[in-house]
Amino acid sequence: MKCKYLMVIGLVALSAFLLSAGSIITQPDPTTFPQKEVAIAVRNVGHLLMLHAGDSVSRILPVKQIDEHTYRLEFGSSFRFVPDSLINIVEQSLAATSVSMPYTVNVLECFSDQIVYGFQIGKKEQTTLVPCLGREQPTGCYIIMISFLPDSHRVTSNSYLFILALVSLVIVGFVGRSYLQMNKPVVNDTQSIVIGAFKFYEERRQLKFNQNHIDLSDKEARLLKIFITHKNELVSRSQLMKEVWNDDGALVSRSLDVFISRLRKKLKDDPNIQIMNAHGLGYTLSA
DSSP, rough: EEEEEEHHHHHHOOOOOOOOHHGGGGGOOOSSHHHHHHHHHHHHHHHHHHHHTTOSSSOOOOOOEETHHHHHHHHBOOOEEOHHHHHHHHHHHHHHOOOEEEEOOOOOTTTTEEEEEEEOOGGGGGGGOOOOOTEEEEEEEEEEEEOOOOOOOOSSSSSSHHHHHHHHHHHHHHHHHHHHHHHHOOOOOGSEEEEEEEEEETTTTTTTTHHHHHHHHOHHHHHHHHHHHTTTSEEEEHHHHHTTTTTOHHHHHHHHHHHHHHHHHHHTTTTOOOEETTTEEEEEHHH
16 A cells, blocks of 8 residues: 555656646647727726716727737826726726736836836735835826736746646556545534534635535635624624725725625525625625
């Protein structure tokens, strides 16, 4: 058994090495990036930004795609903005897409193309660089550039490594399958919270329904934990926004409704679980 165990470890290590080497010959498929969906989200950024500036009539010019991952947004009139609002608007608009890449946002002055403000958001909602919060920018003609940052892959012609990696994985599958199954770590169900027909794993941000696992975003998991803690009780909108977003602004209020809608969809397999809306007041979870 020990010999077999060592052989499995060796094959796994070989596979990992070959896959690491072979990964440089692969390139992300450009068709997986939802260009049209993102263009709509970028235009929504312009719409919300102008509304926030108190302008509901000025024209938002067509979104221009500069390259595969870069979009240019121009406006028909001057406006002013607050960095905090711009960050929330961009985050809200992109949250409605399937894109999970980190991105940068630069605000350019129309006539000089000089960058007057910019920020970068990293993966998993971690802020990489967000300067000058709370400093309102003066009225001016601005252009917004949004660039997504995909993982770069250096392309080579050495496909032999990739073939070896696949072969080694097949060997691992045949040799180590039974052993790995016997030693597969068992999830401790005591760490879950039962809600209707679901099990909620808070630390893993995951729901389990029968044998299906449903991933939750950080905000979805935090909302669900609050609802479970206050099951069959009305939870006010202000409490939800404060505990999940640490804010009570209008943009966050709209984001709350979006995330509640997503949470309902992920719980729809159990019709006994309902997140009911008390208009203008808050939500109640019943199960």
